[in-house]
Amino acid sequence: MRGIAKSYGAVRANAGIDLDVEAGQIVGLLGENGSGKSTLMKVLFGMVKPDAGGIVYKGRELSGHDPRAALAAGIGMIHQHFMLVEAMTVAENVMLGWDAAGRWLKRGAMATAVRDTSARFGLDIDPEARVGDLSLGRRQRVEILKALMRGVDLLILDEPTSNLTPGEVAGLFGVLRQLKAQGKGVVLITHKLHEILEITDAVVVLRDGTVSGRRPTRDASAGDLARMMVERDVTAALPRIATGRGGAPLLSVVGLTVAGSAGDALDDVSFDLAPGEVLAVAGIDGNGQSALVEAVAGLRRPEAGSIALLGRDVTGASVAARVRAGLAYIPADRGMTSLVQGMSIAENLALRDIGRAPHSRLSWLRRGGMDQEARRRIRDFAIRTAGPAAAARDLSGGNQQKIVIAREMDRRPRVLVAFQATWGLDPGAARFVQEQVMAMRNAGHAVLYVASELDEVLALGDRIGVLCGGRMVAIVPREAVDLREIGLMMAGHPGGEVTA
Amino acid sequence: MDWAHLLDLLAATIRIATPLAFAAMGGILSERAGVFAVGLEGMMLSGACGAAVGAVLLGPAAGILGAALCGGAMGAVIATVTVRHGADNMVTGIAANILAIGLTNFLVRVLLGHGASPRIHIDLLGPVRIPLLADLPGLGPLLFDQPWLTYMAALVPLPLTLFLSRSRWGLTLRAAGENPLAVFAVGGDPLAIRFRAVVACGAVAGIGGAVLVLGQVGTFTDNMTAGRGYLALAAIIVGRWTPWPTIAACLLFAAADALTLRVQVFSLPVSSYVVQMLPYALALAVLVGLGHSARLPAAAGTTFRRGGG
Numbered sequence: 038m039r040g041i042a043k044s045y046g047a048v049r050a051n052a053g054i055d056l057d058v059e060a061g062q063i064v065g066l067l068g069e070n071g072s073g074k075s076t077l078m079k080v081l082f083g084m085v086k087p088d089a090g091g092i093v094y095k096g097r098e099l100s101g102h103d104p105r106a107a108l109a110a111g112i113g114m115i116h117q118h119f120m121l122v123e124a125m126t127v128a129e130n131v132m133l134g135w136d137a138a139g140r141w142l143k144r145g146a147m148a149t150a151v152r153d154t155s156a157r158f159g160l161d162i163d164p165e166a167r168v169g170d171l172s173l174g175r176r177q178r179v180e181i182l183k184a185l186m187r188g189v190d191l192l193i194l195d196e197p198t199s200n201l202t203p204g205e206v207a208g209l210f211g212v213l214r215q216l217k218a219q220g221k222g223v224v225l226i227t228h229k230l231h232e233i234l235e236i237t238d239a240v241v242v243l244r245d246g247t248v249s250g251r252r253p254t255r256d257a258s259a260g261d262l263a264r265m266m267v268e269r270d271v272t273a274a275l276p277r278i279a280t281g282r283g284g285a286p287l288l289s290v291v292g293l294t295v296a297g298s299a300g301d302a303l304d305d306v307s308f309d310l311a312p313g314e315v316l317a318v319a320g321i322d323g324n325g326q327s328a329l330v331e332a333v334a335g336l337r338r339p340e341a342g343s344i345a346l347l348g349r350d351v352t353g354a355s356v357a358a359r360v361r362a363g364l365a366y367i368p369a370d371r372g373m374t375s376l377v378q379g380m381s382i383a384e385n386l387a388l389r390d391i392g393r394a395p396h397s398r399l400s401w402l403r404r405g406g407m408d409q410e411a412r413r414r415i416r417d418f419a420i421r422t423a424g425p426a427a428a429a430r431d432l433s434g435g436n437q438q439k440i441v442i443a444r445e446m447d448r449r450p451r452v453l454v455a456f457q458a459t460w461g462l463d464p465g466a467a468r469f470v471q472e473q474v475m476a477m478r479n480a481g482h483a484v485l486y487v488a489s490e491l492d493e494v495l496a497l498g499d500r501i502g503v504l505c506g507g508r509m510v511a512i513v514p515r516e517a518v519d520l521r522e523i524g525l526m527m528a529g530h531p532g533g534e535v536t537a
Numbered sequence: 538m539d540w541a542h543l544l545d546l547l548a549a550t551i552r553i554a555t556p557l558a559f560a561a562m563g564g565i566l567s568e569r570a571g572v573f574a575v576g577l578e579g580m581m582l583s584g585a586c587g588a589a590v591g592a593v594l595l596g597p598a599a600g601i602l603g604a605a606l607c608g609g610a611m612g613a614v615i616a617t618v619t620v621r622h623g624a625d626n627m628v629t630g631i632a633a634n635i636l637a638i639g640l641t642n643f644l645v646r647v648l649l650g651h652g653a654s655p656r657i658h659i660d661l662l663g664p665v666r667i668p669l670l671a672d673l674p675g676l677g678p679l680l681f682d683q684p685w686l687t688y689m690a691a692l693v694p695l696p697l698t699l700f701l702s703r704s705r706w707g708l709t710l711r712a713a714g715e716n717p718l719a720v721f722a723v724g725g726d727p728l729a730i731r732f733r734a735v736v737a738c739g740a741v742a743g744i745g746g747a748v749l750v751l752g753q754v755g756t757f758t759d760n761m762t763a764g765r766g767y768l769a770l771a772a773i774i775v776g777r778w779t780p781w782p783t784i785a786a787c788l789l790f791a792a793a794d795a796l797t798l799r800v801q802v803f804s805l806p807v808s809s810y811v812v813q814m815l816p817y818a819l820a821l822a823v824l825v826g827l828g829h830s831a832r833l834p835a836a837a838g839t840t841f842r843r844g845g846g
Binding site: 103104105116120121123124125130134138139140142144 | 703704705706708709711712715716718719720722723724725834835
């Protein structure tokens, strides 16, 4: 692949990327969320058309192809979410959409072929098993089997280990070694350093849509790769005044444990939030972030531990009680959790305080009051809209987020919990959100800011926390941040735990 | 009840089950592809109308053809609304059923009655005796001296089963009902598959309507399907979306219906309306007993949008 470029609106997902894969080679593609790994591979597999650049596969130019053509050429992709029919057997899934299965299905021949291929690559798959009964690791093997039986020579795996148990990961790596031994090329997309070091022959590191480093794996060290993955220019600093950070903590969380599936649980997390500080929490998506913010916001009941707001225990308190105590929450999915898409801007803005003047009196809504209040907020927060009566769904993502910010901030909360608050926003809107967060901090309030963009975390945090596997593996003061360390900790690499 | 009564009951059961069987077989096609076949009733009624018009104007063969065409057309209407435009399956199906009542009344009056309510008399399809088998004592004359549509109803599950489980088309159709994204991922078009399945469902269910007109009643009356489509729908669920068990379920409901006809004769101290409710009450009871089924095609009733993930 040469000079691949792809932009989504103003976001450059890929900017001139080169990638080579040889037969019998496993190439690791390493990078954070949003670094452009998946986009690059979707271009290769024909799911996304690049803006520029070209692909040569086995000496032949590939361009304007779709997934079907990619498969026919011998390129297969295993998606993070499997494309299998659970109610059908392995053999039926293999036959689905495959001309070689015959107009009248050759069930016997196919079952034999599945067994042969399975044995050749050590997949250990029974053609008659129902996919719904198989573990996720097995289902992944069915996907690999499907690709192999269609004659794929280059296999792309998108974060293949994210849903697997450690034992299944070891099994997958065994399969990958088999593929390599039989001359297949493999691209492994991941953000886990140890996987790169364990299985790949060469590694390409992406950052912000460009290649930030490439080398043979034997010449790479974990520290090296972590630095390449996360290091960058710190963009224009946000206004930050000395707040002293004194006084009793506004929010204190002790031993917080939340039950949930892997990646959505929290294990013994403790921290304090002082007035005038931002605790920014970094981590790869799916390491307990949503469990953390939802437990603090009161949407999920913790299994153990306590949460105190302004010195008062609110562990068992309702969302409404927490809001009254001075908590504000900006959820990650503004479309679903924060806004009612079909309702007007004025109504959305009034949602949190609907029971109070000027929005209502004696339980009856006061349209005039709501409208006036909405106009003021639209002005103060520069929300671009036709007026308070416009429906929330007609606004751009940035302006929708401004509604949420206006609603939460205008109530003068003491503690703000923000989760992926700038996700999907253009740089201007993201900057606005960040400035609001800083303004709140500068006014002596406290912010818990959880984001997967390391840039943001570094720009905003007075202290930087790192979540990995549901545990807060470290909280480091801003001045003491070592990017290499943070990168290692995010990637689950034991890098010495530091707590401040 | 003596032997003659029992034979009579069985004969009625087979007669009642035949249109149900066609409708249910069509419904299986639609539901396995992922579209709830709530519109079966409307498809049957359209088929009955097509059968009457075709048979009166051109003869019985045209009647069958007309039934399939009209049922298929109703299927195409439903498929356009649900599959192409992603409307709710239930609401669309019910709306189509109500539409069919008005539309068939109108068409029959315009095409056969010059605007007024027509007098239609169609000669019923005669029984076809199968030699030797029909001479068997006891059940022989009952099972093997039937109109050929009845034999067809009994045999449809065979090709349908083969199609669903043995052919590539059938496999893709079932996958479209289970996980359309998987079909899309291997280069198929789940929307086109569903569309064709619903049209085919309409054609087969339409023949079920033709059975009523050509094989049993000999005329077309307003709303003559009278809920049979819904009963077929229940039979599909009881039959677990598989052809042979669904046929068995059709026979079960038909037997209950036949029994109510017989019971009414005995002038029990119960309102005949209550007795008429029995097959439907039975259907409800069986459905309650089965509860939510894991065998329901996983993506039934869901919409699929290209590129929508």
